Amino acid sequence: MTATVIDGKAIAARMAAEVVAEAAELAQAGWAPRLVSISVGDVAAAELYVRNQRRQAEAAGVDFEARNYPETISLEQLTGVLAGLNADPRVNGIIIQRPLPAHIPVKSLQKAVHPLKDVEGMHPSSIGNIVYNDLALGPCTAVAAVEILKSLPLRVEGLDVCVIGHSEIVGKPIAFLMMGLGATVTVCHHMTRQVAVHSRAADAVFVAVGKPGLVTGNMLKPGAALIDIGINRVDGRTVGDADYESCSQVAGWITPVPGGVGPVTVAVLLKNAVLATRMQKDHYSAAFQAAG
The missing domain is CATH 3.40.50.720 (NAD(P)-binding Rossmann-like Domain)
Structure with missing residues (x-):
């Protein structure tokens, strides 16, 4: 028996086509999906991931901004950066690139990302929701x-x-x-x-x-x-x-x-990006309706 080789690129391409359509629909409504990538220090491995993510995001109609911070940045400073991104309605998803310097525990940053912008699905609430079979942002x-x-x-x-x-x-x-x-x-x-x-x-x-x-x-x-x-x-x-x-x-x-x-992992990231954007759009709409 010789196994059938699973073509991850083909599966990713099908998913990406759905993302393109959803991103265009959101952009037309004034909610163009936008991701911000956070990396710390001079890490060649992270740069490769960032380039691939940027290329595939932009091909799918998702805006991508890469931010690199010096290795000397403190956990408190980086948490402050994330708080600003959480509060910015123009940012729909935040990606924490690994590896990180030893003085910055990745779990602390994952907890600092707002669950509605957790496109990597790493926030404790995102992981915990799986127990309840809630796959919003897995x-x-x-x-x-x-x-x-x-x-x-x-x-x-x-x-x-x-x-x-x-x-x-x-x-x-x-x-x-x-x-x-x-x-x-x-x-x-x-x-x-x-x-x-x-x-x-x-x-x-x-x-x-x-x-x-x-x-x-x-x-x-x-x-x-x-x-x-x-x-x-x-x-x-x-x-x-x-x-x-x-x-x-x-x-x-x-x-x-x-x-x-x-390839399918990147496609899921982009799928999460448009889903997170839609969730934020609905959240803001409901909040302003209530205020009115």
Whole structure:
């Protein structure tokens, strides 16, 4: 068996087409979506992400402003910047680029972004809403991974799913999202004794750990879907958490790295941008109607 390679770029393109139409509609109503990216210090990796986000945002009709602050900026100063962006109705979404300097904890900044402008879906309230199956602004990577699975010809209700990795922004949200769709979910982590026992019993496997080659073909049920979320650099190449060669001989579907979850993650970010803009438009309309 040779797995069908899932084309993340094609899925992202379909989502981007919807974003273009929604962004144009909002712009016509005087609410052109606008994102502001915040990065700190001279970080080459963040610059690459920022360039990609800018290019795809502008192609979708979403205005994009990149702001870079010196590494010496304090947490208090940066929190003040975010407070200003939260209060500015011309800004509809805020992106916190990582990595950040050691003296600026990322969670503090994520909490400082207003939930209505949390296009990354990282605010505690955005993460918490998933427990209630409220997907207003979900964490982009987790939502992207689930969207990819939903694109496959599989009945999600009752599907046996194994999630390898239990981070707060990827693994755990995927588990809750899949439970919300009716799947039966097992979550494996660094204390799980026999990961392969769980993964071999699953119809779909998500892996997001950050260890290249962690999942091998003998850990999969023949015909299972494998969604590889890992991004690792090995010998100058970008690879996932799965051993692609062996897994592609067993899985029914597999995401490549790069070109799988990554493009869909950016598409979800832009989808969140237009959704956040619409939510803010409705919020301001309701507030001024009440005032009147």
